[in-house]
Amino acid sequence: QTPRFNVNRITVKPGGAFSMQMHHHRAEHWVILAGTGQVTVNGKQFLLTENQSTFIPIGAEHSLENPGRIPLEVLEIQSGSYLGEDDIIRIKDQYGRC
Numbered sequence: 001q002t003p004r005f006n007v008n009r010i011t012v013k014p015g016g017a018f019s020m021q022m023h024h025h026r027a028e029h030w031v032i033l034a035g036t037g038q039v040t041v042n043g044k045q046f047l048l049t050e051n052q053s054t055f056i057p058i059g060a061e062h063s064l065e066n067p068g069r070i071p072l073e074v075l076e077i078q079s080g081s082y083l084g085e086d087d088i089i090r091i092k093d094q095y096g097r098c
Helices: none
Strands: 005-012 020-022 026-034 036-041 044-049 053-056 062-065 072-080 089-092
Touching: 026 036, 026 044, 036 053, 036 072, 044 053
Parallel strands: none
Antiparallel strands: 005 072, 020 062, 020 089, 026 053, 026 072, 036 044, 036 062
């Protein structure tokens, strides 16, 4: 981890999801390590499976869901001028964090 990039390994339980969100200062790259992820970026949906990846540009509205029966394992690489949690702008969230 540095001030301009961060790497996280994230587990999403079956039926779980990231909130629909965007960032003003960072981009993200998601790599699927296990399971299947349903990705939404600026209204477009697609599935990713093990060893597939996608890039989320700065300012893009995005979310990730686990539609499968096994945990979804994701490697998330964040890069940008600011990586603070207060740069998460939640648009829609199934956990009530908006």
